[in-house]
Amino acid sequence: MKFLSSRRRHRAVRPLLLVAALFLTGALYTVAVPDERSSADAGTSTQVEEGRALFAVNCSSCHGLNGEGSSEGPSLVGVGAASVDFQVETGRMPLAAPVEQAPQKENIYSREEIDAMAAYVASLGPGPEIPTEAQYDPEGLTAEQIAEGGELFRTNCSACHNFAGSGGALPNGKYAPALEGVTPKHIWEALRTGPQQMPVFSEEVITDENVRMMIAYLQSLEEEPTGGLTLGGLGPVSEGLWAWIVGIGGLCLFAVWIASKGARK
Amino acid sequence: MAKPAALSEERTVPPTEPERVPGPVLKRLAGPTAWADERTGAAGLGKYFLRKVFPDHWSFLLGEIALYSFIILLLTGVFLTLWYKPSMAEIEYEGSYQLLRGVAVSEAFASTLDISFDIRGGLLMRQVHHWSAMLFVAAMFAHMLRVFFTGAFRKPREINWVIGVALLSLGLIEGFAGYSLPDDLLSGTGLRFVDGLIRSIPVIGTWAEFFVFNGEFPGDLIISRLYMAHILLIPGILLGLIAAHMALLVYHKHTQYPGPGRTDKNVVGYPLYPIYMAKAGGFFFIVFGVTVLMGATMQINPLWTYGPYNPSQVTAGSQPDWYMGWVEGAIRIMPGWEWHIGGTTWSWNIFLPGVGLLTLLFVLLGVYPWVEAWLTGDKREHHVLERPRANATRTAFGVAGIVCFSLFMIGGGNDIIAVMFNLSLNTISVVLRWAVFIGPVLAFIITKRICIALQRTDQERLLHGSESGVIQRSPVGGYSEDHRPISQGEAYTLTHHNEYPSLPEEGVSKRQLQARRWFYGDNMSKPTRAELEAAAHHGHDGHDGDGHDGDGNGHEVAGRESRELTSSRD
Numbered sequence: 018m019k020f021l022s023s024r025r026r027h028r029a030v031r032p033l034l035l036v037a038a039l040f041l042t043g044a045l046y047t048v049a050v051p052d053e054r055s056s057a058d059a060g061t062s063t064q065v066e067e068g069r070a071l072f073a074v075n076c077s078s079c080h081g082l083n084g085e086g087s088s089e090g091p092s093l094v095g096v097g098a099a100s101v102d103f104q105v106e107t108g109r110m111p112l113a114a115p116v117e118q119a120p121q122k123e124n125i126y127s128r129e130e131i132d133a134m135a136a137y138v139a140s141l142g143p144g145p146e147i148p149t150e151a152q153y154d155p156e157g158l159t160a161e162q163i164a165e166g167g168e169l170f171r172t173n174c175s176a177c178h179n180f181a182g183s184g185g186a187l188p189n190g191k192y193a194p195a196l197e198g199v200t201p202k203h204i205w206e207a208l209r210t211g212p213q214q215m216p217v218f219s220e221e222v223i224t225d226e227n228v229r230m231m232i233a234y235l236q237s238l239e240e241e242p243t244g245g246l247t248l249g250g251l252g253p254v255s256e257g258l259w260a261w262i263v264g265i266g267g268l269c270l271f272a273v274w275i276a277s278k279g280a281r282k
Numbered sequence: 283m284a285k286p287a288a289l290s291e292e293r294t295v296p297p298t299e300p301e302r303v304p305g306p307v308l309k310r311l312a313g314p315t316a317w318a319d320e321r322t323g324a325a326g327l328g329k330y331f332l333r334k335v336f337p338d339h340w341s342f343l344l345g346e347i348a349l350y351s352f353i354i355l356l357l358t359g360v361f362l363t364l365w366y367k368p369s370m371a372e373i374e375y376e377g378s379y380q381l382l383r384g385v386a387v388s389e390a391f392a393s394t395l396d397i398s399f400d401i402r403g404g405l406l407m408r409q410v411h412h413w414s415a416m417l418f419v420a421a422m423f424a425h426m427l428r429v430f431f432t433g434a435f436r437k438p439r440e441i442n443w444v445i446g447v448a449l450l451s452l453g454l455i456e457g458f459a460g461y462s463l464p465d466d467l468l469s470g471t472g473l474r475f476v477d478g479l480i481r482s483i484p485v486i487g488t489w490a491e492f493f494v495f496n497g498e499f500p501g502d503l504i505i506s507r508l509y510m511a512h513i514l515l516i517p518g519i520l521l522g523l524i525a526a527h528m529a530l531l532v533y534h535k536h537t538q539y540p541g542p543g544r545t546d547k548n549v550v551g552y553p554l555y556p557i558y559m560a561k562a563g564g565f566f567f568i569v570f571g572v573t574v575l576m577g578a579t580m581q582i583n584p585l586w587t588y589g590p591y592n593p594s595q596v597t598a599g600s601q602p603d604w605y606m607g608w609v610e611g612a613i614r615i616m617p618g619w620e621w622h623i624g625g626t627t628w629s630w631n632i633f634l635p636g637v638g639l640l641t642l643l644f645v646l647l648g649v650y651p652w653v654e655a656w657l658t659g660d661k662r663e664h665h666v667l668e669r670p671r672a673n674a675t676r677t678a679f680g681v682a683g684i685v686c687f688s689l690f691m692i693g694g695g696n697d698i699i700a701v702m703f704n705l706s707l708n709t710i711s712v713v714l715r716w717a718v719f720i721g722p723v724l725a726f727i728i729t730k731r732i733c734i735a736l737q738r739t740d741q742e743r744l745l746h747g748s749e750s751g752v753i754q755r756s757p758v759g760g761y762s763e764d765h766r767p768i769s770q771g772e773a774y775t776l777t778h779h780n781e782y783p784s785l786p787e788e789g790v791s792k793r794q795l796q797a798r799r800w801f802y803g804d805n806m807s808k809p810t811r812a813e814l815e816a817a818a819h820h821g822h823d824g825h826d827g828d829g830h831d832g833d834g835n836g837h838e839v840a841g842r843e844s845r846e847l848t849s850s851r852d
Contacts, residue, residue, distance in 0.1 A: 117706075161384045168385060171467065171589045175597035180467060181587045185598025186697035190706035193598065237381055244398075244405050244581040252468065254695040256582050257604025260416035263576060265347070265424055268417075271568045272343035275561050279338065279552075 068137025071130055075111050084141045089115070096210065097144020098135035103206035105131050107199075109213075117190040118213050145209040152225045153205035155233035163237055166230030173218065174231070181250040182235055187214050197239060201232045336558050337538040337551035341428045343565060347421035350569040351414045352524065358411040359513065365401055367393040368509035370465065370502045379586050387465075387590035390505050394464040395586060410577030415460060417573060419453050419605040426450060426647075430680050432667035434537045436660070440651040442530040447647045449523050452516055454605055459512040461603055464583070465505055470591025471600045473500065475610070482632035500593065537667050540778035542771040546665045601694060611693025612639050615714045639690075657801040659790060660780070671740070672779035674733035675801045681729040682722035689718045730804065737806040740776045743768055744809055745817040767818060777808050 024030070073082060079090030086092030093100075104110035108122035126134075135147060158166075171180065179185045182196035191214050196204070205228050211217035223231075248255040304312070319325040336342075369389035375382050377392065378399050387395075397404035426446060429435055435443035458476070462469045477499045481487040496503040535549050544550045552558055576582075588597065602610055612635030621628035654676060655661060670677040692699060693714045700707040747765040754762055768776075790798075809817070 160380050164381055164383050164385055167381050167589060171592070171595050171597065175467075175595060177598055179599045180589065180597040181584075183599065184701055186700035186707045188706075189708050190700070190704070192701050234381065238587060241381065244409055244584060245577075245579045247581050247584070250584075250587075251698055252599040253583075253601045253603050254599070254607070254698045257416065257607060259580060260413065260576075260604065261420055263580070264413065264417045264572065265420050267572055268347050268421075268569060269340065269344075269424075271565070271572070272340040272347075275343065275565055275568075276338050276340040278561070 064133050064136045065140050068133035068135070068140075071134050072137050076134070079112070084138060093138050093141060095142035095144045096138060098139040098147045099145040099206040100210040100212065101135040101138045102131060102147045103203055103210060103212055105134060107203055118192065121194065145206070148202060148205050148209075148225075150202075153201040153229060153232060155201060155229045155236060158230060158233045162226075162230050163233045166227070166232070166234035167238075169223070169227055170231045170234050173223065177215075179250070180252075181238065181247075183250040196235055201229075201236075204228070204232050204235075331532075332553065332555035334532065334554045335549045335551045336536050336554065337544075337549060339539055341432075342536070344421055344425040344428050346562060346565055347569055348418055348425055349524065350566045351418035351421055351573070352520065353566070354414040354570055354573055355411060355418060356517070358407050358414065359517075361407045362397060362404075362411060363513060365393055365397050365404065366390070366463070366509075368463070368506045370500075370505050375590075382586060382589065385590065388505070390463060390465040391585070391590045394466070398586065406574075406577055408577075409580075409582050410574055411460075412582045413576040413580070414573045415457050416582075416603060416605075417569075419450075419457055419603075422446075422450050422453055423605075427680065427684070430650075431670040431677055432537070432539075433664065433673060433676065434667055435651045436664045437651075437655070438663055439530070439534055439537075442527060442534070443651050444648055445523050445527050445530070447644060449520065449527065450647075451644050452520055452523070456512060456516040456520065457603060457605060459508045459516065461583075462508050463505060463512060464585050465591050466583075466585035467588040467591055467595055467597055468583075468585070468600060470500065470593070471596055472602050472606075473504065473591075474593070475602070475613075478632055479636040482629040482636060484628050484633065485626055487629075500591070535665065537665055539667050540669065540775050542774045544666055544778075546663065549665075599698060601698075604691070607694035608687050608690035609636055609640060609694075611690040611696070611714070612636070612718075614696055615690075615693045615711045615718070617715070654801075656794070657797045659794060659798055664780075666778065668779055671733045671736040672805075673802075674730045674737070674805060677733050678726040678730040682726040685725040686718055686722040689714055689721050693718075734804055734806065741806055741809065744773055744776050745813065773814075779808075781808060 072080075072084065076084075076090075076093075079087060080093050081087050081090075084093035086094075101110075104119070105126055106124050108124045109119035112119055113122070124131075132147075138144075139146070170182075174182075177185050177187065177193035178196055179193075184195035185193045187193060193214070199207075205225075206212075207215060208218040208223060208228055209220070248259055315325075367389045371389050372386050373389055373392055375385050375387045375392050375395065377383070377395050379395055382395065394408070397408055399405070429443065429446070458472070462473050477491060477495065480491045480494055483490055491499065494504070494507075495501040496507075536551070538544050538550060541550070552561075589595070601607060613632060616631050616635045619630040619634075621630065657675075670680075693711070696707055696710045696714070699705060700710055747767040750764040750766050752764045754764065756762065
């Protein structure tokens with residue numbers, strides 16, 4: 018021990034101790050953390066690895082190599098698999114260009130690839146999982162429940178998404194997208210994960226049954242016959258435009274025709 | 283357009299009645315008509331009215347669109363009143379529209395749903411009524427613009443102009459009241475908007491709100507009050523004013539566009555019977571047909587998707603009907619100015635754009651005939667219309683007004699425009715805040731310059747004729763285009779406008795003189811007889827290469843232009 022005690026005030030001791038401490042911490046970390054992770058998703062570890070590889074190629078330039086986020090994109094720790102499923106399957110992620118809000122576009126990934134990325138992001142921290150069909154499928158609701166879904170939709174959603182789900186504007190070039198043709202699963206995921214500007218509606222606020230009711234209402238609304246051409250379902254703005262174009266414009270053409278008809282040539 | 287032969291009211295065709303032998307139908311009708319005439323004196327009136335002459339022009343039919351829309355509104359409105367219940371009592375909807383069954387709604391909303399889904403033809407009638415209302419106000423606006431741009435409001439028609447402005451403002455209120463009756467989410471939001479307008483009136487706002495709504499918004503009486511206004515009070519006033527409007531039209535006789543044979547002392551056109559009866563009657567059916575087609579094929583106000591009014595809900599795309607859109611827009615782009623003095627709140631952010639602009643529009647419109655009369659000093663009677671270019675300053679005023687109105691309208695639909703054109707809502711609002719002030723000024727300047735340029739074009743045509751399209755090359759290699767003299771009729775039309783500086787300037791105050799200079803100082807004056815004759819002579823000689831279309835005409839035109847500016851007196 019004399020070898021150590023006689024040199025304990027040596028110049029190299031402090032840096033060496035620091036290195037040793039870092040090494041020890043790292044060693045402890047590698048022992049402790051993978052243990053936790055393997056206990057969390059033991060069966061899907063290969064899927065997670067696959068997802069990590071896909072993530073590194075497709076997502077990490079903005080979200081960081083480990084999903085920790087960067088100046089270009091938010092941290093994905095705790096956003097959950099549902100979020101990945103929504104963002105990737107609707108084509109919103111990966112972004113084609115830095116814009117105010119990720120636009121919907123064609124999805125280029127297979128189901129397995131999305132699942133792998135979702136599994137990897139889910140492994141970063143707990144979050145909403147991809148729902149089962151029972152959670153969002155609107156089948157089997159009564160007419161009264163669907164009507165109640167309409168009330169819920171008007172109260173919670175129409176302020177941004179418009180009374181008919183045609184979408185609406187938000188500040189600074191952001192917008193609430195139109196809901197026509199959005200699949201029930203994506204509506205459920207959007208509610209639970211709050212993508213882009215949308216607030217999160219958690220299960221304590223709106224139950225899965227409520228979500229199914231609103232989805233059923235939206236689907237019924239789309240199937241409902243209309244009183245003629247819907248003119249975009251945008252309300253009085255487009256109605257006024259058409260009143261001038263078709264109404265006054267058309268009648269002016271008739272007026273020109275009538276005035277040009279003389280009794281004498 | 284068929285050019286009718288000169289046919290003035292003073293010189294109508296002499297009746298040829300005695301030579302005619304009445305046919306069997308007329309013979310059979312003679313008895314009953316004589317009976318009616320002896321008791322009503324209809325024949326005398328008929329003689330006067332049936333020979334009444336109206337001039338022909340498509341723009342004279344804009345007012346007719348408004349009149350016919352009003353008749354359609356009365357007809358479809360009566361149908362709707364048979365089932366509509368003006369009550370705010372809350373009931374559970376049990377009708378056939380599945381998606382609202384079991385929802386608590388007002389009786390007004392439920393009965394409107396019944397009209398839409400359970401009454402045969404009800405939805406068609408509702409949609410025809412609503413489209414017709416949009417067209418009624420739109421046609422009134424279009425008619426007003428025609429009257430404005432052609433100067434038809436000048437003496438002796440100022441009172442009729444004011445009646446028209448009253449009709450327009452009442453039309454807006456009538457439309458708004460009707461829009462509020464179904465008690466759906468949008469109409470309730472619209473009522474909330476008006477509630478805000480009323481409350482923004484300084485000091486007395488809250489009391490005024492309590493008076494109108496019988497307590498706090500929304501209360502339980504506003505629908506029945508609006509119903510009374512919508513089906514009784516305002517239509518009654520509208521009917522009376524329309525009658526006065528038409529009576530004055532008959533009394534003043536119709537205005538006409540300038541043209542050969544048309545003066546301030548005659549009306550050139552066709553008699554009411556049979557020509558105008560056929561034309562106007564036919565046009566009524568066309569307007570009715572177009573409106574019904576719109577009602578049948580284009581959905582309007584689908585209130586079942588809006589749902590019942592609920593003060594806790596406001597949907598994206600909440601807008602009023604188009605004719606209130608400019609007020610909505612003004613309020614949307616207004617910065618949030620507010621004062622607190624003592625215990626009172628002065629909401630300038632709502633009062634100025636809302637109550638202020640509404641008042642400003644109708645006051646400006648109402649006083650304009652007198653403003654222009656003061657500016658021009660013109661107190662003469664006018665029955666021949668002015669072409670818009672002939673009165674550059676007025677036309678510029680009008681276009682500036684349209685631009686301002688349209689910019690406010692864009693503000694009213696800023697969210698729809700932001701979504702449709704991928705723009706930022708905030709940018710639209712900020713740009714509009716400046717544009718509503720700068721736009722009209724630019725529009726004024728540009729319009730005035732365009733009008734003056736058009737006056738110059740007319741002058742060119744008068745003096746040099748129309749371009750023949752035949753290019754000639756002279757022996758020395760120069761090119762020139764032949765001009766053909768225009769017809770006498772066209773020359774008459776082109777010179778048939780007012781020459782304002784000819785008005786006496788004695789006894790006119792210095793400020794009024796300045797105003798006059800500003801108003802018509804840039805107008806071109808008509809060419810003199812000597813100039814026309816010289817031009818005609820020149821034209822007969824034919825062009826020889828140094829004509830007025832090349833660039834060798836500098837000295838001549840420059841010399842003429844400086845004199846043509848009417849600020850120097852002729």
